[in-house]
Amino acid sequence: MTTRSSTDAARVIPEATVARLPVYLRALTALADSGIRTCSSEDLATAAGVNSAKLRKDLSYLGSYGTRGVGYDVDYLRYQIAREIGVTQDWPVVIVGIGNLGHALANYSGFRSRGFRVVALLDADPGIVGQTVAGVVVRPFDDLEEIVREHDVAIGVIATPAVAAQDVADRMVAIGITSILNFAPAVVAVPEGVDVRKVDLSIELQILAYHEQRKANGADAAPATDGGAA
Amino acid sequence: MTTRSSTDAARVIPEATVARLPVYLRALTALADSGIRTCSSEDLATAAGVNSAKLRKDLSYLGSYGTRGVGYDVDYLRYQIAREIGVTQDWPVVIVGIGNLGHALANYSGFRSRGFRVVALLDADPGIVGQTVAGVVVRPFDDLEEIVREHDVAIGVIATPAVAAQDVADRMVAIGITSILNFAPAVVAVPEGVDVRKVDLSIELQILAYHEQRKANGADAAPATDGGAA
DNA sequence: AGGAGTTTGTGAACGCGGGAACAAAATGGA
DNA sequence: TCCATTTTGTTCCCGCGTTCACAAACTCCT
Ligand SMILES: NC(=O)c1ccc[n+]([C@@H]2O[C@H](COP(=O)([O-])OP(=O)(O)OC[C@H]3O[C@@H](n4cnc5c(N)ncnc54)[C@H](O)[C@@H]3O)[C@@H](O)[C@H]2O)c1
Ligand SMILES: NC(=O)c1ccc[n+]([C@@H]2O[C@H](COP(=O)([O-])OP(=O)(O)OC[C@H]3O[C@@H](n4cnc5c(N)ncnc54)[C@H](O)[C@@H]3O)[C@@H](O)[C@H]2O)c1
Numbered sequence: 001m002t003t004r005s006s007t008d009a010a011r012v013i014p015e016a017t018v019a020r021l022p023v024y025l026r027a028l029t030a031l032a033d034s035g036i037r038t039c040s041s042e043d044l045a046t047a048a049g050v051n052s053a054k055l056r057k058d059l060s061y062l063g064s065y066g067t068r069g070v071g072y073d074v075d076y077l078r079y080q081i082a083r084e085i086g087v088t089q090d091w092p093v094v095i096v097g098i099g100n101l102g103h104a105l106a107n108y109s110g111f112r113s114r115g116f117r118v119v120a121l122l123d124a125d126p127g128i129v130g131q132t133v134a135g136v137v138v139r140p141f142d143d144l145e146e147i148v149r150e151h152d153v154a155i156g157v158i159a160t161p162a163v164a165a166q167d168v169a170d171r172m173v174a175i176g177i178t179s180i181l182n183f184a185p186a187v188v189a190v191p192e193g194v195d196v197r198k199v200d201l202s203i204e205l206q207i208l209a210y211h212e213q214r215k216a217n218g219a220d221a222a223p224a225t226d227g228g229a230a
Numbered sequence: 231m232t233t234r235s236s237t238d239a240a241r242v243i244p245e246a247t248v249a250r251l252p253v254y255l256r257a258l259t260a261l262a263d264s265g266i267r268t269c270s271s272e273d274l275a276t277a278a279g280v281n282s283a284k285l286r287k288d289l290s291y292l293g294s295y296g297t298r299g300v301g302y303d304v305d306y307l308r309y310q311i312a313r314e315i316g317v318t319q320d321w322p323v324v325i326v327g328i329g330n331l332g333h334a335l336a337n338y339s340g341f342r343s344r345g346f347r348v349v350a351l352l353d354a355d356p357g358i359v360g361q362t363v364a365g366v367v368v369r370p371f372d373d374l375e376e377i378v379r380e381h382d383v384a385i386g387v388i389a390t391p392a393v394a395a396q397d398v399a400d401r402m403v404a405i406g407i408t409s410i411l412n413f414a415p416a417v418v419a420v421p422e423g424v425d426v427r428k429v430d431l432s433i434e435l436q437i438l439a440y441h442e443q444r445k446a447n448g449a450d451a452a453p454a455t456d457g458g459a460a
Numbered sequence: 461a462g463g464a465g466t467t468t469g470t471g472a473a474c475g476c477g478g479g480a481a482c483a484a485a486a487t488g489g490a
Numbered sequence: 491t492c493c494a495t496t497t498t499g500t501t502c503c504c505g506c507g508t509t510c511a512c513a514a515a516c517t518c519c520t
């Protein structure tokens with residue numbers, strides 16, 4: 001049915017590569033915006049902050065879209081990557097939990113420009129339901145099923161407090177959502193076939209703190225005194 | 231072999247392990263909050279959403295803090311991990327770019343409870359400077375140096391538009407910040423010795439979209455009935 | 461046309477991380 | 491005291507991902 005390429009059989013793209021494709025896409029868009037029509041793997045790798053060999057290998061999983069001795073056509077490669085990722089059309093997305101973070105997400109213009117469309121904002125708090133955020137009226141959480149069916153939503157965003165995250169995820173899964181982006185600092189368990197990705201500010205900061213501490217101790221050589229082996 | 235105390239140098243913790251320690255810490259806090267004093271690696275692994283063998287190996291990099299046949303003392307292990315990460319005291323943090331996202335970050339209570347303290351909010355827009363956000367007055371970006379020196383800040387958060395990210399990062403690095411958490415969808419280059427971690431909503435969504443697309447296309451390529459369930 | 465220069469695509473080597481499996485250590489009961 | 495049970499800490503193995511290095515392919519200049 002879809003653009004089923006005749007040449008490719010069982011093309012499996014490594015997960016690490018998949019995670020970098022959006023970065024390449026962003027870099028290509030930046031290049032295109034500055035009027036550049038063609039670039040080498042070296043150019044693009046620099047813009048994307050990776051090694052050029054890695055970039056070439058990553059792109060090789062998609063196909064041979066470059067020209068030896070020349071490089072890559074920026075627009076063409078950008079389209080190919082967008083197609084591979086699946087963002088040539090917009091994906092409908094629902095956001096659950098319209099608190100501090102939910103407001104910021106609702107107002108985020110980057111959704112639209114990167115292949116996503118927020119079709120609904122949902123919250124369980126009657127005090128928030130009915131408010132207009134970013135031009136969209138917040139609807140009760142119980143409308144989730146109706147909305148998901150109506151817009152054929154496959155991707156849900158959780159921006160509720162941690163205690164509610166698992167419940168919200170369960171409801172999403174029950175209704176047919178198969179991809180979840182979780183901002184709550186909680187591990188959410190989902191059945192096979194459902195993807196969950198997490199964005200956790202505190203974890204990122206703590207990783208930075210760890211390295212920061214090591215930098216400090218490297219000069220200092222004075223780790224905290226340990227209570228000793230009991 | 232013998233669990234020499236923590237003052238031993240040469241203890242190199244794999245990056246993948248470092249990234250999971252905060253998750254263990256969170257899980258341990260949750261266990262402690264529900265009154266559990268002791269747990270097995272299996273219990274903790276379940277709470278953290280990982281394999282128990284991996285958990286044990288991760289913890290073994292820190293030392294031998296468990297008791298065979300018994301498990302781990304929740305509070306003790308929690309302290310050890312917190313100490314290893316470096317969050318037994320608070321790290322001062324500055325946030326640059328107090329727009330939609332910056333507001334949400336400023337209002338985020340999770341900073342304080344997880345080892346971080348927001349010492350300043352900065353913005354370049356005179357219309358935003360002087361406003362009070364989360365009880366803190368937004369200061370001009372040019373005050374960065376003064377603030378960093380005064381509070382000995384090592385960690386900076388970038389929540390500006392993408393075009394400003396590199397400039398802000400450069401200023402931060404010049405002033406002595408050595409760890410950056412970047413929310414802007416841009417690759418920021420920094421000198422050796424400075425750590426940058428990125429949080430990118432669009433990338434996460436695009437990764438989900440890729441897999442979502444594969445699930446949809448899988449109908450014509452998938453081998454019979456394994457299809458996602460099971 | 462042919463050679464020099466460029467740049468891609470990929471084969472191969474290597475190191476890191478994940479997971480199974482097991483020996484070592486601690487508890488508790490007979 | 492001694493043995494069965496539990497659970498940790500560690501070893502071994504395998505697969506994935508990164509990087510190097512180079513042949514193939516293309517352009518451009520003479
Ligand atoms: N604010 C930040 O910058 C930030 C940063 C990182 C992580 N987080 C995490 O993101 C989540 C949201 O943070 P926040 O600051 O926006 O919190 P918040 O309390 O301001 O907002 C949470 C919203 O979720 C709604 N909610 C609660 N239970 C719900 C349920 N069962 N179904 C639907 N909606 C429900 C609440 O009514 C509220 O509007 C939290 O888990 C927080 O830890 C926030
Ligand atoms: N809003 C979201 O939910 C969201 C989600 C993901 C990523 N992001 C990214 O986070 C960043 C901020 O998003 P936002 O929605 O808050 O944008 P915003 O435009 O609302 O806020 C940006 C703020 O940065 C300030 N600023 C601009 N240049 C500056 C400079 N050189 N120095 C200091 N401050 C400067 C502006 O005055 C403004 O207050 C953007 O890069 C955006 O792509 C936002």
